[in-house]
Amino acid sequence: MPMNFQPFDPSHFLIMVVDDTTPNLKVMGSILEGVGYQTTFAMSGQQALERLATVTPDLILLDWMMPDINGIEVCEMLQANPKHQQIPVIFLTARQDRESCVQAFETGAVDYITKPFHRLELLARVRTHLRLKDISDRLQASLHAVEHLARTDALTGILNRRSLFEFAEHQFKRAQRYGHPFAVIIFDIDHFKAVNDDYGHLAGDRVLKTVTTMVQSQIRTMDCFGRYGGEEFVLVLPDSDHRAGSILSDRLRKDLANLPIHPIERPITASFGVAAYEPQDDHIDTLFNRADQALYHAKQSGRNCSFLCRLGTRSPQFDNCREITLHIPEPAEPNG
């Protein structure tokens, strides 16, 4: 997001004035509204806090001495609330002593103006703090945007390889510590190079995006889906064992083979490799290696199929996911 600084327009800002003296509110209102600010008023600390449940001002001008909750207490409550702590607070008070001024800043106020005040000075300070708030908001938004870009794949909008591994490592630690199972599916679109060669790279991109959307519609919100690179994708499935991973894998395989993708005239298929956490795994890489081996086995077996790779006694065991979903028996009910 570019940081374009627009001309300052007071009508874009809402200022809350809190004061227990009606004439003060009137004077403040006419000064602020006179230059175009939007205003909202509260006659006590309590009323200000209630008002903040429904409006979010861009700045608060706060009296100190009020009968119920005083200004310092209001300021403390604002600071304690994540929803309100970003709102700049300027004290506007008759207290002239230096200790009060310091206390106001220490409580979180951004400025301190003593009564009687000068109209132009008040407006200058308000404007300065609104500008600073605006810059800070924009920086925050840019930071969020950058963080989002760093985590996602630009073409498909799903997680990139780095974020996927972070998620998978987190699941691996959970599995080691608490025994929660999880499964990994790696799939690779078959003959993708031929799609690019025959239809062009824009059509190839469309295939990747359409496949992404289809898969996203078939998984749970807790599952993690990302692009591994090129035409290879990964799913990390928390609380899923061999069987759950195999079932999902083969369902996705079938759905994909039946998915029309304009302008591709032949079916787009993919080969799938599945692995699930086993207590002998000592590193996430061993699990990804098994899923990779299963995917390789699927490619070698003619593509458009899914294989599960389990730890065997001597070498990895490969099971066709279609057969697995049909033949793995449910655990037997204990007798008696």
Ligand SMILES: [Mg+2]
């Ligand atoms: Mg007062």
